Amino acid sequence: MPEPYIKRILEANVYDVAIESPLSPAPFLSARLNNHILLKREDEQPVYSFKLRGAYNKIRKLSAEEMACGVVTASAGNHAQGVALAAQRLGIKATIVMPRTTPEIKVASAKARGAKVVLHGDTFDEAFVFSQKLIAEKGLVYIHPYDDPDVIAGQGTIAMEMLRQHTGPLHAVFVPVGGGGIAAGVATYIKYLRPEVKVIAVESTESACLAAAMAAGERVILPQVGIFADGVAVAQIGKHTWELCRQYVDEVITCTPDEICAAIKDIFDDTRSVAEPAGALGVAGLKKYVEREKCEGQTLIAIESGANVNFDRLRYISEVAEIGEGREMIMAVTIPERPGSFQAFCSLLGKRSITEFNYRYSDDNAAQIYVGVKLENNTGARSELLQVLADNEYPAVDLSNDEISKYHIRHMVGGHAPASVNNEILYRFEFPERPGALLKFLRTLGKRWNISMFHYRNHGAAYGRVLVGLQVDANAKTELTEYLDEIGYAYWEESDNPAYRIFLK
Numbered sequence: 001m002p003e004p005y006i007k008r009i010l011e012a013n014v015y016d017v018a019i020e021s022p023l024s025p026a027p028f029l030s031a032r033l034n035n036h037i038l039l040k041r042e043d044e045q046p047v048y049s050f051k052l053r054g055a056y057n058k059i060r061k062l063s064a065e066e067m068a069c070g071v072v073t074a075s076a077g078n079h080a081q082g083v084a085l086a087a088q089r090l091g092i093k094a095t096i097v098m099p100r101t102t103p104e105i106k107v108a109s110a111k112a113r114g115a116k117v118v119l120h121g122d123t124f125d126e127a128f129v130f131s132q133k134l135i136a137e138k139g140l141v142y143i144h145p146y147d148d149p150d151v152i153a154g155q156g157t158i159a160m161e162m163l164r165q166h167t168g169p170l171h172a173v174f175v176p177v178g179g180g181g182i183a184a185g186v187a188t189y190i191k192y193l194r195p196e197v198k199v200i201a202v203e204s205t206e207s208a209c210l211a212a213a214m215a216a217g218e219r220v221i222l223p224q225v226g227i228f229a230d231g232v233a234v235a236q237i238g239k240h241t242w243e244l245c246r247q248y249v250d251e252v253i254t255c256t257p258d259e260i261c262a263a264i265k266d267i268f269d270d271t272r273s274v275a276e277p278a279g280a281l282g283v284a285g286l287k288k289y290v291e292r293e294k295c296e297g298q299t300l301i302a303i304e305s306g307a308n309v310n311f312d313r314l315r316y317i318s319e320v321a322e323i324g325e326g327r328e329m330i331m332a333v334t335i336p337e338r339p340g341s342f343q344a345f346c347s348l349l350g351k352r353s354i355t356e357f358n359y360r361y362s363d364d365n366a367a368q369i370y371v372g373v374k375l376e377n378n379t380g381a382r383s384e385l386l387q388v389l390a391d392n393e394y395p396a397v398d399l400s401n402d403e404i405s406k407y408h409i410r411h412m413v414g415g416h417a418p419a420s421v422n423n424e425i426l427y428r429f430e431f432p433e434r435p436g437a438l439l440k441f442l443r444t445l446g447k448r449w450n451i452s453m454f455h456y457r458n459h460g461a462a463y464g465r466v467l468v469g470l471q472v473d474a475n476a477k478t479e480l481t482e483y484l485d486e487i488g489y490a491y492w493e494e495s496d497n498p499a500y501r502i503f504l505k
Helices: 003-011 027-033 051-059 064-069 078-090 104-112 124-138 149-165 181-193 209-216 239-248 257-271 278-293 313-325 341-349 381-391 403-407 437-445 474-487 498-503
Strands: 023-025 036-041 071-074 094-098 116-119 172-176 198-204 251-255 299-304 328-336 354-360 366-374 396-398 424-432 450-456 463-471 490-493
Touching: 003 149, 003 181, 023 149, 023 257, 027 036, 027 257, 027 278, 036 149, 036 257, 051 078, 051 149, 071 078, 071 124, 078 094, 078 104, 094 104, 094 124, 104 116, 149 181, 149 239, 172 181, 172 278, 181 198, 181 239, 198 209, 198 278, 209 239, 209 251, 251 257, 251 278, 257 278, 257 313, 278 299, 328 341, 328 381, 328 498, 341 381, 366 498, 381 396, 396 498, 403 463, 403 498, 424 450, 424 474
Parallel strands: 036 299, 071 094, 094 116, 172 198, 172 299, 198 251
Antiparallel strands: 023 036, 328 366, 328 396, 354 366, 424 463, 424 490, 450 463
16 A cells, blocks of 8 residues: 555655756647646756655654764765765765766766765666675665665655646656656655556666566566666666556656657757756657657646756767657668769758768769758658659668667768778677776777777767777687677677668778
């Protein structure tokens, strides 16, 4: 029964540090989706995230003896800031263990509030293990970022505010999920007071631990977690949060990084605020739900949970936002190699804007171009354009969802390999981004085989992406695979990738 949690939520005294965040309309998004969309603006909290609610509610309930010991937590950033502010307000010492991949803005914010910050590991789970060692060594009191009843109750005050701020018809609420603290608190409160309202959890496809648990009927540990949305990069849903989410969450929607980037742009268009990737999950999930259900005229609330994003990551977000929304299409198109062919191709595009155009002379008969085109906001625009090109004998390949096209090829178009380059195998790598990581990667990889092609671009994300061509004899392929497995970086062979064969091979 939810009553114990309802009582905890009603008694939670979070407003010594938190504000009652506004429930703001999203007029542009509402008009586009033909629904009444509201944003719960937790990005306006003093630490630009909802996390201080649960952190403060937990810490203020510690005994005097526990407070005297000091507190410690592991966090990807937002909970860390909440713990730091709560400890500062209550006059106790706080130690924060963060993954080394945590955005610098979150690290600096925790330090600015007087906390001692320790950077350890590449993921939350590695930081968590180290924080437990500090508990054993120094007697600190652990403040869990999500899997604690008082933390869950603190986050549940968001739902209490929402239902007070909006008393009319309400179809669904969209809540981001990492470890499940906010989803558990919000879902429990809403279902107790207004069981007809759907509570829909939204996860990143790179860290969908609740979706995996729902499918399995029990908590599972993800074998790998991507950290583009670092605020929800958790490999396993919490014990307490799982018990609540399995009862009170209606469904889980997962969103790709591209879809999250598009949602960040949508939020900016309506509010002029810049959400962090985890903070935009609610809007991303809301959009997918509306598209799937074809619902109109409904009131939908998305929780904008945070705005702690490194400024340099905005470069990457802006690059893929249009593709994620389906408002830009990137293609490889074959055009005749003769005067006026580019003009003729552009005429076929009509009023569609060209966002990118790359070309290099190939031979006397045909040229391969890499082109980006703005699309209208309708589902048939993509297929319609491809059909127009096909009808006019312009062979085209849609590369909008091709990984190496988005992250590499668009910056490399213009160089086919000379005849002297043979036995080339193409690999895509990802490795944790930190000072010296690229040099270490090069030194490790370049010992045995000749590197015939290399592309790397630092776009502010937590993981570096590299595209590498290696010259490898056929009989050495097994040896290479074993060597790459030993390096330990995530990698994919892309030798058959169509964009690579068209532009680079």
